[in-house]
Amino acid sequence: MDVVLKKRVSILFLAANPKDTTRLRLDEEIRSIDQALRQAEFRDHFDIKQQPAIRVTDLQTHLLRYKPDIVHFSGHGSTSSEIILEDNLGNSCPVSARALSQLFSVLKDNIRCVVLNACYSEEQAQAIAEHIDCVIGMSTAIGDKAAISFATAFYQALGFGRDVKTAFDLGCVQIDLESLGGQDTPKLLAIKNNPSDIVFVDGSSVPLASWTQGQKIREMASRLLRNLENFRYASLEDISKAAGIPFQRAYAELRASYDEWEIAISPHLGPNECEEVRKIGQERLGMKALAKEVMSLRGKIITYTKAALSSLHEI
Numbered sequence: 001m002d003v004v005l006k007k008r009v010s011i012l013f014l015a016a017n018p019k020d021t022t023r024l025r026l027d028e029e030i031r032s033i034d035q036a037l038r039q040a041e042f043r044d045h046f047d048i049k050q051q052p053a054i055r056v057t058d059l060q061t062h063l064l065r066y067k068p069d070i071v072h073f074s075g076h077g078s079t080s081s082e083i084i085l086e087d088n089l090g091n092s093c094p095v096s097a098r099a100l101s102q103l104f105s106v107l108k109d110n111i112r113c114v115v116l117n118a119c120y121s122e123e124q125a126q127a128i129a130e131h132i133d134c135v136i137g138m139s140t141a142i143g144d145k146a147a148i149s150f151a152t153a154f155y156q157a158l159g160f161g162r163d164v165k166t167a168f169d170l171g172c173v174q175i176d177l178e179s180l181g182g183q184d185t186p187k188l189l190a191i192k193n194n195p196s197d198i199v200f201v202d203g204s205s206v207p208l209a210s211w212t213q214g215q216k217i218r219e220m221a222s223r224l225l226r227n228l229e230n231f232r233y234a235s236l237e238d239i240s241k242a243a244g245i246p247f248q249r250a251y252a253e254l255r256a257s258y259d260e261w262e263i264a265i266s267p268h269l270g271p272n273e274c275e276e277v278r279k280i281g282q283e284r285l286g287m288k289a290l291a292k293e294v295m296s297l298r299g300k301i302i303t304y305t306k307a308a309l310s311s312l313h314e315i
Helices: 026-038 056-066 097-106 122-128 144-159 164-177 210-232 236-243 247-268 271-283 287-311
Strands: 009-016 046-051 070-077 083-086 092-095 113-117 134-138 186-189
Touching: 009 026, 009 056, 009 083, 026 046, 026 070, 026 144, 026 247, 046 056, 046 144, 046 247, 056 083, 056 092, 056 097, 070 144, 097 122, 113 122, 113 144, 122 134, 122 186, 144 164, 164 186, 210 236, 210 247, 210 287, 236 247, 247 271, 247 287, 271 287
Parallel strands: 009 046, 009 070, 070 113, 113 134
Antiparallel strands: 070 083, 083 092, 134 186
């Protein structure tokens, strides 16, 4: 059996829901995946990085920056076998199977698995599978609930040390258990390897030292506070100037950094603290609330970061 890594397994969650497409529950999908991994036996061995509103111009950058072991795309797919990313204006920008295949043929060194959780993505998956060990795509349209259920069960199984084939089968079974329909829609493609032999982490993996977790929490808190600082300005123009990027993208990066920070600290907080952190993200990180909430949010972030580090005995 091929146990892939003895370091933290990096999952890059890429999401796109262009403003001219039907609204998807992408936030619910990443939250469900994260929760499933948090509850798994080997939860400390997985690290999720997420990038919302992914643009075509961002794709290579994120793959180069994060060097993921697993790439997960969630969004729309077209009947022409294209995944739909965003252009610079937030509108749809289709990406062909040929272009994706070429991209992964170049950036294949560290990537072992690609999940295309989007309608009509089987053809793209087949093209990518020429270069990547195992790829999952959808043979036809798949509903929001079914897509979320599949992904949640798939990553939960990986988090308990199961191989890719077993995790895939459990994802399909979960769709059926919930009577959502479409349990045969996901397709697992592995041309060069047996997915039953690919395990991302098992009991022989070396436990991660607590200082590594603490370092990660500090880095994420610093990034979040930097992103938050841009929003102390009064006007959208001033915020864009301070951030050096358009307001909408600055806000998307703030939300992404908050979600990553929340994921990192939650396993080290009590239930009440976790609930407070969740409420802050839902109620006080909206665009309209930010201007008057920046300073109080900053204090809360520092407080809960210290609490998480304290549980790791790093304060």
